[in-house]
Amino acid sequence: MNLPRNDPARTGTLRRPAVFLDRDGTLTEPRHYPSRPEDLVLQAGVGPPLRALQQAGFALVVVTNQSGLARGLFDEAAVPPMHRRLRELLAPHRVRLDGIYLCPHHPGGVVPRLSVVCSCRKPAPGMLHQAAGDLDRDLSSSWMVGDSAGDIEAGHRAGTRTALVAPQPLPGVAPTLYRATTAEALTAIAAREIPPA
Known part of the structure; x- marks a missing residue:
């Protein structure tokens, strides 16, 4: 399930980068x-650097595991209002996803239909691959930002650079x-990523 938006920054054959963001515990508070x-x-202080990266040509893309759907804790009708809320939280910072x-x-x-092994659940890289294809983005110049080993592994498998957000380094996890x-x-x-002015 995804809600991609058209990317107005596509330019010819030049494939531009993205910042892929885990949602819970990374972009938003756990x-x-x-x-x-x-x-x-929203996590404190994320507006200004997100806006700077957006202005520098990075797509901003949320990639989130939501196993609560498969677990029956909430249904698909709950998802669009939450996505609207996320966009509303970012709008005052002049940031769009x-x-x-x-x-x-x-x-x-x-x-049953959601209780399957798939190629999209992180640490699998499926969501990053799909987003890069949809938005014509270059994974090798992109970043995956997340708070778990699975986020970092998804970035590694997709070929991005990676940024781990955590109170302390995680054993066996080697982010960029x-x-x-x-x-x-x-x-x-x-x-x-952004050259000095």
């Missing part, structure tokens, strides 16, 4: 199986960069 719009609270991609699957779920907060990670990416 919640246990959030299912209502009011459950989504180019796509929101979610995986509703989990092999241990209770909803590590920061304690999402705002710090995005600021570090912007410093690497």
